[in-house]
Amino acid sequence: xxxxxxxxxxxxxxLAPVATGQSSQFPKCSQTEILMMMTxxxxxxxxxxxxxxxxxxxxxxxxxxxxxxxxxLPLCAAAIGAQRQEFMLEGDLVGYNALRFAGxxxxxxxxxxxxxxxxxxxxELSVGLMGEDSEEExxxxxxxxxxxxxEENQILDQLVRDFQSTRRxxxxxxxxxxxIDSLDNMLAWREDKMLQLPQCAQAIELGFLLNRLAxxxxxxxxxxxxxxxxxxxxxxxxxxxxxxxLGSWRDGLRLTRPEYEGAKVLTLGQGSELPxxxxxxxxxxxxxxxxxxxxxxxxxxxxxxxxxxIAYSDAHISLRDGALARLPLCQExxxxxxxxxxxxxxxxxRFALDMYGYGGARNPISSQAAEKFESIESWLxxxxxxxxxxxxxxxxxxxxxxxAVCSDEEVIFVVGYLLPDYRSFLDAAYSLETFADLFQLFDxxxxxxxxxxxxxxxxxxxxxxxxxxxxIAADWxxxxxxEASEPPLERNPYVLELQRDMRLITxxxxxxxxxxxxxxNALPGGKTYYVTANTYANIRACASTSCDIxxxxxxxxxxxxxxxxxxxxxxxxxxxxxxxxxxxxxSKDPPGN
Numbered sequence: 001x002x003x004x005x006x007x008x009x010x011x012x013x014x015l016a017p018v019a020t021g022q023s024s025q026f027p028k029c030s031q032t033e034i035l036m037m038m039t040x041x042x043x044x045x046x047x048x049x050x051x052x053x054x055x056x057x058x059x060x061x062x063x064x065x066x067x068x069x070x071x072x073l074p075l076c077a078a079a080i081g082a083q084r085q086e087f088m089l090e091g092d093l094v095g096y097n098a099l100r101f102a103g104x105x106x107x108x109x110x111x112x113x114x115x116x117x118x119x120x121x122x123x124e125l126s127v128g129l130m131g132e133d134s135e136e137e138x139x140x141x142x143x144x145x146x147x148x149x150x151e152e153n154q155i156l157d158q159l160v161r162d163f164q165s166t167r168r169x170x171x172x173x174x175x176x177x178x179x180i181d182s183l184d185n186m187l188a189w190r191e192d193k194m195l196q197l198p199q200c201a202q203a204i205e206l207g208f209l210l211n212r213l214a215x216x217x218x219x220x221x222x223x224x225x226x227x228x229x230x231x232x233x234x235x236x237x238x239x240x241x242x243x244x245x246l247g248s249w250r251d252g253l254r255l256t257r258p259e260y261e262g263a264k265v266l267t268l269g270q271g272s273e274l275p276x277x278x279x280x281x282x283x284x285x286x287x288x289x290x291x292x293x294x295x296x297x298x299x300x301x302x303x304x305x306x307x308x309x310i311a312y313s314d315a316h317i318s319l320r321d322g323a324l325a326r327l328p329l330c331q332e333x334x335x336x337x338x339x340x341x342x343x344x345x346x347x348x349x350r351f352a353l354d355m356y357g358y359g360g361a362r363n364p365i366s367s368q369a370a371e372k373f374e375s376i377e378s379w380l381x382x383x384x385x386x387x388x389x390x391x392x393x394x395x396x397x398x399x400x401x402x403x404a405v406c407s408d409e410e411v412i413f414v415v416g417y418l419l420p421d422y423r424s425f426l427d428a429a430y431s432l433e434t435f436a437d438l439f440q441l442f443d444x445x446x447x448x449x450x451x452x453x454x455x456x457x458x459x460x461x462x463x464x465x466x467x468x469x470x471x472i473a474a475d476w477x478x479x480x481x482x483e484a485s486e487p488p489l490e491r492n493p494y495v496l497e498l499q500r501d502m503r504l505i506t507x508x509x510x511x512x513x514x515x516x517x518x519x520x521n522a523l524p525g526g527k528t529y530y531v532t533a534n535t536y537a538n539i540r541a542c543a544s545t546s547c548d549i550x551x552x553x554x555x556x557x558x559x560x561x562x563x564x565x566x567x568x569x570x571x572x573x574x575x576x577x578x579x580x581x582x583x584x585x586x587s588k589d590p591p592g593n
Contacts, residue, residue, distance in 0.1 A: 026199050029076035036074065052228055055101060059094050059219065059234045066090065066212075075549060080204060084194065084211050091215035095183070095222035102226040110184040110218075114191065148200035155198055156206050160246060162193055163210055167217065176225055183221040190214035201552060213242045274403070274458045277330035279390055285333045286383045288323045289376065293340045297373070303351045309482055312351075313493040316344045316478075320471075329403060329463065336379045338453065338470075343372040345474035349442075349481035406459035408516075414462045415516045416530060416558030418455070419509060421448055422469045429476050438480055445473045461515065465508040468501050475501070513589075529561045529569065529586040537585040543568035550579050561586065 066087055096111040106112045148156065166189045190211070197207045220235035230236050277285075296315045303312055320341055327337045425448050428441055449470050456466035479494035516528065531537050531553045540547040543566065551573065553559060559581065563570040568580045 026075070026077035026080055029074060029078045033074040033076055033079055036079075052101075052226065055094070055098050055223070055226065056228060056232055056234065058097070059223070062090050062094050063216075063234055063238055075204065075552070077199070080199075080207070084207060087208075087211055088190070088215055091219050095219040098219070098222040098226040098228075104180075104225070108180070110180060110187055113184075114187045146200050148198060148202045152198040152200050153202065155196060156203060159193055159196060159206070159210060163189065163213060163246075167213075179221045179225040183218045183225075186214050186218040186221070190218075205551075209242055209246055213239060213246065216242065274329060274331040274334055277328060277332040279387065281328050281330065282332050282383060283387055285327055285336060286380065286387065288327065289336060289340060290380055292319055292323055293344065293376070297343060297347055300347045300351050303348075304355060309348070309352055309355075310491065310493065312348055313478070313482065316348060317493055317497060320344060334458070336376065338467075339372055339376050339379070341471065342449070342474065343376060345471075345478045346372065348478050352478075352481040352484060403463070404459040406457055406461040410457040410459060411461060411512055411515050412528065412558060413455075414457065414466065415509075415512050416528070417556060418452060418466065418469065419512075420530070420556035421451065422472070422505070425473055425476075429480075432480070438484070441480065442477055445477045448473050461512065465505055465512065468505050468508070472498060472501050472505070527561055527564075527588075528558050529564070529571075529588055531555055531557045531559065531581075531585060532587045533585045537581055539571065539573075539579045539581050541579060543570075543580045547580070553581070559586070 092111050096109065099109050099111070100106075166185065194207070194211060194214070197203045197210075216235045216238045220233060220239055223233045223235060224230075296312070296319055299315065300312050303309060324337055324340055327333050425444055428437075428444055432438055432441060452466050452470045452473075456462065475494045475498050479492060479498060482492050482494065533553075533555055536552045536554050538549045539551040539553055541550050560572045561569045562572050562578065564583065564586075567583050569583045569586055570578050570580055573579055
């Protein structure tokens with residue numbers, strides 16, 4: 001590829017309008033950073049090599065350049081997208097030259113067939129950079145890179161599984177035709193799947209890793225086709241190392257965003273982290289729900305005085321602390337018990353606000369309560385059909401059933417992620433000043449409860465504290481809804497409940513912190529600190545603000561510190577590499593404690 005052609009082409013297009021792709025969630029690049037990427041594109045080397053030794057050396061040089069370029073990558077939209085394309089093109093040029101050296105004609109060359117070896121590719125990429133909407137000065141550092149949501153992490157995890165499946169199913173043969181088929185399959189996977197990467201923090205590293213694996217695997221097959229022995233093939237070691245990193249990355253994803261979905265309302269017996277219930281227990285739970293929970297829920301429809309509010313609240317708390325508390329912790333019953341507690345609390349808020357003029361669309365509880373009510377009705381219907389079609393068995397009693405013991409990672413997750421969210425909810429609850437603030441608290445309560453349901457590990461040491469956090473988030477909404485009456489009620493039943501539960505959480509938290517600290521001490525040369533920055537903190541390659549940003553960490557995120565003796569703490573990243581973060585942005589306790 002001729003650099004002079006590329007340079008003149010770029011200069012002619014500096015002011016050309018550019019069609020933009022999907023909107024980016026990454027921050028915009030500064031003009032300086034776009035120029036940096038333009039310079040990097042001009043450095044692409046397309047040397048073909050006259051001998052096998054030349055091919056091997058070109059491959060090693062390409063791998064070295066790529067690693068150094070990724071370390072300097074600005075965390076901004078145009079730079080991330082451009083570098084992914086650049087890495088593909090550089091690797092593909094090496095692979096193409098290997099096949100060309102081995103005598104494969106272009107009409108049979110997968111790189112040409114997939115349109116990867118074409119000056120237009122690089123030109124189009126450069127045009128996109130020049131037309132990027134950029135910042136005048138500075139860096140996207142101020143905006144940060146958002147962590148991936150749970151849904152985005154599921155996409156990333158699926159991409160990992162897709163790659164592993166594709167690689168296992170790639171028909172690698174010992175003959176030349178087999179290598180070409182394998183190469184073609186890998187390029188096809190990359191073209192399809194790399195476009196699915198979300199634009200969030202964890203996707204930056206994974207994007208590089210999957211790009212590296214797909215591109216290097218293809219080049220590895222091209223070198224095999226050219227007759228280069230595996231011990232001389234630099235891409236063999238690169239692929240092996242990247243595969244190890246991929247496994248570590250996926251383990252880290254499960255720690256930072258667990259995949260606990262819980263049972264589905266309409267499906268009985270689906271596997272989960274909790275042990276299975278016996279049919280007799282399911283029948284007993286069905287009786288509690290239809291005979292007690294539904295009776296209390298329906299009684300709320302006649303609430304129209306302060307005395308009715310008190311009577312309903314007492315019935316709610318009595319049922320929750322009585323029959324519902326005695327339901328076993330097993331998979332088919334856990335969700336209905338959770339739903340029952342949810343609707344019992346939200347119903348009182350709904351009717352309390354209706355009483356005081358916030359009915360219909362103005363009532364933020366209505367849609368939530370309706371959804372949960374429908375879910376309970378679905379569970380009851382499905383349970384009836386299930387029980388009608390089987391012979392009931394007693395199975396193990398609740399006392400004999402053993403819950404899974406939480407792993408260290410699960411305990412650390414609850415301490416480092418869910419407990420800080422709980423503290424944030426309490427801070428918002430204590431700072432209420434207006435009725436509008438109350439409606440915001442409702443939204444925060446719903447979001448927090450939903451997160452606990454999705455992500456709470458179903459294991460011994462954390463289930464109780466997680467269910468208490470959910471109950472506090474619900475009871476605070478109920479408390480404030482009842483307090484909305486004028487004049488205020490003299491006896492609000494939720495006050496004592498909240499005081500008791502918050503005291504219990506304080507005691508449990510100390511036990512979990514001790515367990516988490518023991519887990520930290522068991523790690524060689526590391527202990528856990530938590531990010532206390534208001535939003536996020538930059539992680540740098542060395543101990544200075546002038547050093548490159550290699551990652552970002554969000555408020556409350558747990559990091560492994562291996563040296564806290566200086567102003568900049570040295571930390572260990574998930575890939576085993578060390579980096580640095582300002583010590584004043586770290587604490588041994590999660591934020592808010």
